[in-house]
Amino acid sequence: MPATETLFDSIANALYEQGYAITTQAIPDALTQALYQRIQQLQDDDFRQAGTGRQQEHQLNSRIRRDKIRWLGNTDSSEKAWLDFMAELQTYLNRRLFLGLFSYECHFAYYQPGDFYRKHLDAFRGQANRILTTVLYLNPGWQPGDGGELIIYNAENQDDELLRVAPTFGTLVTFLSEEFPHEVVPALNDRYSIAGWFRLNSSNANRADPPR
Ligand SMILES: O=C(O)CCC(=O)C(=O)O
Numbered sequence: 001m002p003a004t005e006t007l008f009d010s011i012a013n014a015l016y017e018q019g020y021a022i023t024t025q026a027i028p029d030a031l032t033q034a035l036y037q038r039i040q041q042l043q044d045d046d047f048r049q050a051g052t053g054r055q056q057e058h059q060l061n062s063r064i065r066r067d068k069i070r071w072l073g074n075t076d077s078s079e080k081a082w083l084d085f086m087a088e089l090q091t092y093l094n095r096r097l098f099l100g101l102f103s104y105e106c107h108f109a110y111y112q113p114g115d116f117y118r119k120h121l122d123a124f125r126g127q128a129n130r131i132l133t134t135v136l137y138l139n140p141g142w143q144p145g146d147g148g149e150l151i152i153y154n155a156e157n158q159d160d161e162l163l164r165v166a167p168t169f170g171t172l173v174t175f176l177s178e179e180f181p182h183e184v185v186p187a188l189n190d191r192y193s194i195a196g197w198f199r200l201n202s203s204n205a206n207r208a209d210p211p212r
């Protein structure tokens with residue numbers, strides 16, 4: 001089996017069995033290196049405070065999350081390479097697990113020292129069109145003690161910590177968006193990632209999918 005197929009196969013199996021998958025160093029090296037270069041190229045001012053809206057919302061928001069984000073697009077070749085890779089994963093997972101994934105959107109996220117993301121769900125049961133969450137970490141030299149771990153909680157008991165993932169270079173986390181509450185504990189060093197979501201088609205007569 002080619003390396004990429006082995007990776008997709010292991011993600012599909014883990015999702016089927018437990019609803020999440022953690023893979024380390026399985027993404028093609030050229031791809032993670034290109035994405036790392038890209039993130040280095042982007043200036044601090046390319047990133048925007050995540051989810052800002054009106055002032056009141058902004059204040060509420062900053063108690064929940066502190067990261068800055070920038071959405072990926074098709075104009076940059078490394079960003080396009082990641083979107084293409086995720087499109088391949090989408091096709092694979094639809095074939096294997098019949099998930100009906102329709103589109104994928106993702107953003108770079110930058111957590112400065114002290115930044116966090118409190119416990120949350122990425123989608124709410126019933127209204128959800130976010131089905132599957134992916135997070136790729138781009139931190140060479142991440143050390144134990146640098147904080148910034150992702151904690152995934154038990155889907156059945158939200159106080160029960162299921163696992164802690166260090167945001168080490170090339171680690172890819174995938175989980176069912178409606179099932180698993182999760183949080184990012186305060187980072188003590190600059191922490192970079194790409195967070196993304198596969199969605200169902202939620203087009204209707206008045207709105208074409210995908211909006212953001
Ligand atoms: O960066 C992470 O580990 C998770 C980020 C996250 O939960 C989100 O952006 O919704």
Ligand SMILES: [Fe+2]
Nearest residue numbers: 120121122182
């Ligand atoms: Fe999340």
